[in-house]
Amino acid sequence: LAKTTQPISMDSYEGQEVNITCSHNNIATNDYITWYQQFPSQGPRFIIQGYKTKVTNEVASLFIPADRKSSTLSLPRVSLSDTAVYYCLVEPSGNTPLVFGKGTRLSVIA
């Protein structure tokens, strides 16, 4: 049973803000929400992690509503180099195995 649901693909023009929403209706109290980015033939790369409200780093922002049943990854002013697959994961803290879905394939167009 999938823990998260996210769009299969999205397209965006360069310079636009991209928001990718992930649904996780069965999130547990001790679960964190984590997003990874993966370029072709490379390993996934950690982007951002949050538990509630809003988290921002130099790469992205993560918005989590109070019920935590969904989250939105926001990429400001995307460029062609942001073309990648983005994975939303819901995992408890600690060294638990990561469970990846199929992710969202983002294509940035010039």
Added chain:
Amino acid sequence: DAGVTQSPTHLIKTRGQQVTLRCSPKSGHDTVSWYQQALGQGPQFIFQYYEEEERQRGNFPDRFSGHQFPNYSSELNVNALLLGDSALYLCASSLVVPSNYEQYFGPGTRLTVT
């Protein structure tokens, strides 16, 4: 600071053969996890090693085995290769920090079974 390294980059094997893939974790990390990623799919967890022992295992047959060495590096062994074992094999290392858990992935080894 070297990140996670994996070798070899690419590998071609024949059905029935055996293969060994290697991983060196990020400096300071003591836990290594292995994932298999088929084309168009997300990575699937194989197993995790900590203190030279297999701590957790995913839904993979016994043909998949591993080892962790005292320097925290790790090997993934696959016996009796099948065509379906063709995939990108990813190694990830980590160091548990409460409430801030992140795994660092290597570039992967592309295994092709013919």
